[in-house]
Every structure is written in C-alpha cells, then in structure tokens.
Amino acid sequence: MTFDDEANRFETAESGTDSFKLLYKAAFNLMTQDPAHAAFYFVIGVAAHGYVMQYEDQGVSPEFADKAKATVVAFNKKISQALAAPPDVGLRLLGEVTSDYQFNVREF
Numbered sequence: 212m213t214f215d216d217e218a219n220r221f222e223t224a225e226s227g228t229d230s231f232k233l234l235y236k237a238a239f240n241l242m243t244q245d246p247a248h249a250a251f252y253f254v255i256g257v258a259a260h261g262y263v264m265q266y267e268d269q270g271v272s273p274e275f276a277d278k279a280k281a282t283v284v285a286f287n288k289k290i291s292q293a294l295a296a297p298p299d300v301g302l303r304l305l306g307e308v309t310s311d312y313q314f315n316v317r318e319f
Contacts, residue, residue, distance in 0.1 A: 214241055214252065214294060218287035226276035228267045234283070235259035251290050251301070254309050258283055262319040275318075282316060
C-alpha cells in the first residue's frame with residue numbers, strides 16, 4: 212500500500228474513530244517501509260492517533276466527526292503533494308501541515 216492508497220481509503224471511509232485508527236496504523240507502518248519519508252507519515256499518524264485517543268470512547272456528533280475527518284483529508288492531500296514534490300517543496304508542505312496541526316487544530 213502507498214500513502215495515496217491509504218489517504219483515499221480514509222477519504223471514502225466513514226467518519227468514525229475506526230477510520231482514524233486504520234489511518235494511523237497505516238501511516239506508522241509506512242514509516243518502516245519508507246524511512247526516507249517517515250516524517251511525512253509521522254505527522255499524519257500523530258494527528259489520526261490524537262483523534263482516536265481523544266474520542267474513541269466518546270460519542271461525538273456526526274458534524275464534529277465530519278469536520279475532523281475533513282481536516283485530516285486536507286492534511287493527507289497536502290502530504291501526498293509533498294511526497295510527489297521536489298525535496299525543498301515537500302519539506303515546506305510538511306512544515307505547513309505540521310504547523311497547521313500544532314497551532315490551529317484544538318479538538319485533537
């Protein structure tokens with residue numbers, strides 16, 4: 212499986228914690244398969260894992276779950292672009308995702 216395969220699977224899946232769990236496991240697995248890009252997968256894995264840790268045992272509204280999923284889908288799209296880009300562009304995009312998650316995502 213590639214990151215694009217996993218990102219597409221996540222995008223078409225339900226918005227529940229099980230989808231986030233599959234994504235973070237896949238992202239962490241990709242770190243071992245493609246260590247040169249481990250940081251790209253790590254940031255997605257951490258975001259998806261953060262959602263699972265926060266909400267796995269809680270009920271959330273469908274609107275909240277959809278919003279969180281949309282956030283991670285946007286991150287995935289940017290990471291997919293980064294993986295396909297020249298290294299300098301890829302690192303810039305990775306930095307954008309990392310900063311956006313750290314400073315703008317409060318829910319997870």
